Amino acid sequence: MNIESIKEYILKTAENAPSTAPSDFYDVFESFLQGLENGSIRSAEPSGDDWIVNGWVKRGILLGFKYGRVIPMETEHSFKFFDKHTYPTQYVNGTERNIRIVPGGSTVRRGSFIGKSVTMMPPMYVNAGAFVDDGTMIDSHALVGSCAQVGKGVHLSASAQLGGVLEPIGAMPVIVEDGCMIGGNTGIYEGTRVGKGAVIGAGVILTKSTPVYDLVNKSILRGSSEKPLHIPENAVVIPGSRPISGNAWAHDLGLAIQCPVIIKYRDDKTDASTTLEQLLR
Secondary structure, eight states: OOHHHHHHHHHHHHHHOOSSOOTTHHHHHHHHHHHHHHTSSOSEEEETTEEEEOHHHHHHHHHHHHTOOEEEEEOTTOOEEEEETTSOBOOOOHHHHTOEEOSSSOEEBTTOEEOTTOEEOSSOEEOTTOEEOTTOEEOTTOEEOTTOEEOTTOEEOTTOEEOOSSSSTTOOOOEEOTTOEEOTTOEEOSSEEEOTTOEEOTTOEEOTTOOEEETTTTEEEOOOSSSOEEEOTTEEEEEEEEEOOSOHHHHHHTOEEEEEEEEEEOOHHHHHHHOOOGGGO
């Protein structure tokens, strides 16, 4: 079944949304999952210097939840769980694509794409609709949420969280472009695009509504309902703070609000400290 036929079917079914699955739904949905897993279907894709968001893909993923039945599941190692039968764990053929899934509780869900030479440290999770490109490292306790797009040669450090977009309904997917270094305990959520080569320091939180202060260019970056928060290429972002204005009590107590700060753009020193270790791959 070709992609246009799958798209047309999903949009038509989502518009009518019958209470029970149409008789041919599961066959079409299987083709949809296979397209997500081989990378021919993506929730968002690059187009020149911009990205195109394919909203129909999110609708397809949601239909899978609507028409899925909760059943008991079990892995070959006797790990038991209960989930929608439409979203079991995905069998990833690591030997053919040099993919490592290190033992210890990691899960790759069906409907996600895993590129060549990806390394996944336990425990971590890749959700339906996500796209993880070649040579990326997903470290322990990291999450690649539903529909998140991760480029080539990215390092997601321990406990990094890339949010999903199934809720709220209007959320745009998280996009992390090629060569980014995402520090530990970071949170990158709905409507955020991290440009190529950017470094997001440990503890930074980014959302569409988060203002980011660019000290180099003396500007404030913000997202909107029409566009994501866009962290520029090669930006180095660290946690910062700014005083609370317009409130005398907060001023007297010296209270401040956390805010991300672009402290500089990548240079030779940054490159040396963030070079990926090829021996791990």
